[in-house]
Amino acid sequence: MPESEAENDQALVLRSQRGERHAFGLLVQRHMQRAYFTALALTGSPEDARDLSQEAFVRAYRAITKFDATAGAFFTWYYRILRNLCLNLRRDRGRRARPFAEIGESVMAQVAAAPEADPAVLAERNEMQEALWRALASLQPVAREVIVLKDFQGMSYKEMAEALHCPVGTVMSRLYEARRRLRELMEDYL
Secondary structure, eight states: OOHHHHHHHHHHHHHHHTTOHHHHHHHHHHHHHHHHHHHHHHHOOHHHHHHHHHHHHHHHHHTGGGOOTTTSOHHHHHHHHHHHHHHHHHHHHTSOOOOGGGSOHHHHHHHSOOOOSOHHHHHHHHHHHHHHHHHHHHSOHHHHHHHIIIIITOOOHHHHHHHHTSOHHHHHHHHHHHHHHHHHHTGGGO
16 A cells, blocks of 8 residues: 555554544445455455455544554554454354355456456467456465465555464465465466
C-alpha cells in the first residue's frame, strides 16, 4: 500500500476513534474488496467470505478505540479479526474449506485477467487457473495463507509478521516452503 494511503488510513482511524462514523465507512469502502477476496481465499465460499468480511468490519468498528493507529496498518489489524473469524467458522463447522476449484465461475471471472480473443489462449489460461486453484487448495492452510497474504494481498514481510504474530524470518521461511511446494504441484504447467 502506498505510504499516502496508509497515512490516509491513519487519519480515518483517528477520526473514527473520535466517533465519526463516516470516516469508518470510508475505511470499509477502501478495504472491502481486499477483505472479501482475502476471506474467499481462506474459506473457499463466496457467501461465507461476504458474511465474514462484513462481520469483521463490524467487530473492527466496535473495537476501533483499542487500535493504535501509530503502531501498524489498519488492514493488518483488521486482517487478524477476519482471519480469526474464518478459522472459527472452519472449526465450528468441523469441515475443511471447499477447494478453490469449487469457488465458481463468476468469482473466478472477477479474479482472472481480461479475456483474450483467441479461444486457444483462453482455454490454456483457464486450464492453468484451474490447476493453480487445485494446487493452492491442496496446500496446508498455513502455506496457503502466506501465499494469499504475499501474492494476492501484496503484504510486506513485516505486515505479514504482524498479522500472523510471528517473526519476519518465520514468515519468509513459510513463504519459501509454500512457494516451493506450489511450484512442485504446478510442475507440468511451468
